[in-house]
Amino acid sequence: MKKLTAILLAALALFNSCGNRKGVLLPNVSGKAGEVIVVMTKADWEGALGNATRDILAADCPWLPLREPLYTLVNIIPGDFVNLFKIHRNIVYFDVNPQVSESTVKLVKDKWATPQCLVYIAAATSDEALALLKDNSAKITSYIEQAERNRVISNTLHYEERPLAQQVSEIFGGSPHFPIGYSLKKKTSNFVWIADEKQYTNQAVLIYKYPADDDPLQLDKILAHRNATLKANVPGMFENTYMTTGQIPEPYIEYIRYDGRDFAQVRGWWEVENDYMAGPFVSHSFYSKDGKDIIVTEAFLYAPKYDKRQYLRQVESLLYSWEWAEEKKAEK
Numbered sequence: 001m002k003k004l005t006a007i008l009l010a011a012l013a014l015f016n017s018c019g020n021r022k023g024v025l026l027p028n029v030s031g032k033a034g035e036v037i038v039v040m041t042k043a044d045w046e047g048a049l050g051n052a053t054r055d056i057l058a059a060d061c062p063w064l065p066l067r068e069p070l071y072t073l074v075n076i077i078p079g080d081f082v083n084l085f086k087i088h089r090n091i092v093y094f095d096v097n098p099q100v101s102e103s104t105v106k107l108v109k110d111k112w113a114t115p116q117c118l119v120y121i122a123a124a125t126s127d128e129a130l131a132l133l134k135d136n137s138a139k140i141t142s143y144i145e146q147a148e149r150n151r152v153i154s155n156t157l158h159y160e161e162r163p164l165a166q167q168v169s170e171i172f173g174g175s176p177h178f179p180i181g182y183s184l185k186k187k188t189s190n191f192v193w194i195a196d197e198k199q200y201t202n203q204a205v206l207i208y209k210y211p212a213d214d215d216p217l218q219l220d221k222i223l224a225h226r227n228a229t230l231k232a233n234v235p236g237m238f239e240n241t242y243m244t245t246g247q248i249p250e251p252y253i254e255y256i257r258y259d260g261r262d263f264a265q266v267r268g269w270w271e272v273e274n275d276y277m278a279g280p281f282v283s284h285s286f287y288s289k290d291g292k293d294i295i296v297t298e299a300f301l302y303a304p305k306y307d308k309r310q311y312l313r314q315v316e317s318l319l320y321s322w323e324w325a326e327e328k329k330a331e332k
Contacts, residue, residue: 026110026112026113026114026116027087027112027113027114028087028113028114029087029088029089029113029114029115029116030084030087030088030089030113031088031089031090032072033089033148033151033310033313033314034071034072034148034309034310034313035071035072035073035074035088035089035090036057036071036072036073036074036090036091036092036144037073037074037075037076037085037088037090037091037092038053038057038073038074038075038076038092038094039076039077039078039081039091039092039093039094040053040075040076040077040078040094040096041077041078041094041096042075042077044094044096044126044129045075045077047126048126048127048130049094049096049126049129049130049133050075052130052133052134053073053092053133054073056133056134056137056140056141057069057070057071057073057092057140057141057144058070058071058072058073061309062267063267063268063280063282063312064280064308064309064312065249065269065280066308068307068308068309069309070141070309071090071144081093083112086111086112086113087112087113087116088113088116089113089115089116089117089147089151090116090117090144090147090148091116091117091118091119092118092119092121092140093118093119093120093121094121094123094129095120095121095122095123096122096123096124096125096126096129097122097124098124098125099124100122100123100124101124102122103122103123103124103128103129103132104120104121104122104123104132105119105120105121105132105136105139105140106118106119106120106121106122107119107120107139107140107143108120115147115150115151115154117143117144117147119140119143119144121133148313148317149313149316149317149320152313152314152317152318153177153317153318153320153321155179156177156178156179156317156318156321157177157321159179159180160177160178160179160180161178161179161180161181161182161183164178164182164183164184164194165177165178165323167184167187167192168192168194168207169325171187171189171190171192171207171209172192172207172209172288172295173288173289173324173325173326174289174295174322174323174324174325174327175207175322175323175325176205176207176297176318176319176321176322176323177318177321177323178194178205178318179196181196182194182195182196182203182205183195183196185204186233188233190208190209190210191206191207191208191229191233192206192207192208193205193206193233193234194207196315200303200304200305200306201301201302201303201306201311202301202302202303203299203301203311203314203315204299204300204301204302204315205297205298205299205315205318205319206229206230206233206234206296206297206298206300207295207296207297207298208229208233208295208296208298209288209293209294209295209296210225210229210293210294211292211293211294212287212288212291212292212293212294216285216294217255217264217285217286217294218253219251219252219253219264219266222253222264222266222283222285222296223245223251223266225294225296226245226266226283226296226298227244227245229296230242230243230244230245230270231243231244231273236272236273236274236275236277237272237275237277238274238275240273240274241272241273241274241275242272242273243270243271243272243273244270244271244272244273245268245269245270245271246268246269246270246271246278248269249268249269250268251266251267251268251269252266252267252268253265253266254267256284258320259320261286261322262286263284263285263286264284264285264286265282265283265284266282266283266285267280267281267282268280268281269281270300277302279300279301279302279303279304279308280300280301280308280312281298281299281300281301282298282299282300282312282316282319283296283297283298283299284296284297284298284319284322289324289326297319297322298319299312299315299316299318299319300315301315
């Protein structure tokens with residue numbers, strides 16, 4: 001009876017909030033991290049449109065060695081898309097209707113809940129919807145990915161281990177934010193290691209800097225500095241073992257602009273020299289405020305017993321929370 005009452009109250013709250021009217025308090029989102037509801041007819045789900053949706057949103061994570069989908073998809077047909085589903089965290093809604101006068105893709109925030117990510121795709125035919133999906137695939141996946149990151153960052157700021165960011169800022173002039181559970185493992189004049197270590201998982205952030213030379217944000221230079229820094233600062237469990245960069249899968253680089261900052265993002269596979277430990281990493285390399293140094297923030301994961309997608313997404317999201325100390329003071 002209590003469970004039924006809770007469901008009815010949630011549905012009533014959702015009904016009152018539909019349309020996201022100004023001043024109306026929206027319910028919190030539901031659903032698991034990395035999960036996406038796809039609203040689509042059964043015929044389309046089993047046809048070309050559904051196949052393309054899975055190819056894009058449930059593709060293998062490109063930065064993991066074993067197969068894991070980018071997102072976990074749940075298909076709901078439009079007639080079953082009732083209020084309780086409308087509060088899900090990530091929704092991709094296909095409105096395929098002959099009466100649609102203009103094909104469109106809309107990225108909507110907080111339509112029925114908060115913090116919610118809604119992708120609305122309207123088209124007169126399934127073929128038109130398919131073309132829209134393919135043409136906007138990068139924009140759609142980027143929108144959902146950033147929504148997932150933003151939720152991690154929001155929770156981090158709500159449950160923050162504030163002294164950690166303060167210690168990092170003393171060395172680098174800025175810092176990511178860290179949630180409760182992370183602790184300082186090592187600190188030098190140009191290197192910091194902060195981690196959340198549990199029995200079977202290790203989520204860690206490394207931050208280091210080195211003098212900038214000509215054209216420093218190239219993959220070979222970033223990896224050379226990475227390997228030298230990790231050899232000096234991140235030992236393995238046994239003598240003459242240390243963290244380094246694996247070559248399978250081969251590391252790759254992207255140049256990204258986010259929240260007014262430009263950085264080189266490298267993804268790859270770390271391993272321990274002379275040992276058998278390994279796992280995924282992602283790093284952001286960017287100039288210091290004065291332009292004299294390259295600052296690197298790196299997230300890595302060790303979780304041999306578990307799927308790695310969500311653990312890596314959690315720790316990687318912390319890199320996107322980087323904040324310069326002077327800007328933080330200015331906001332106050």
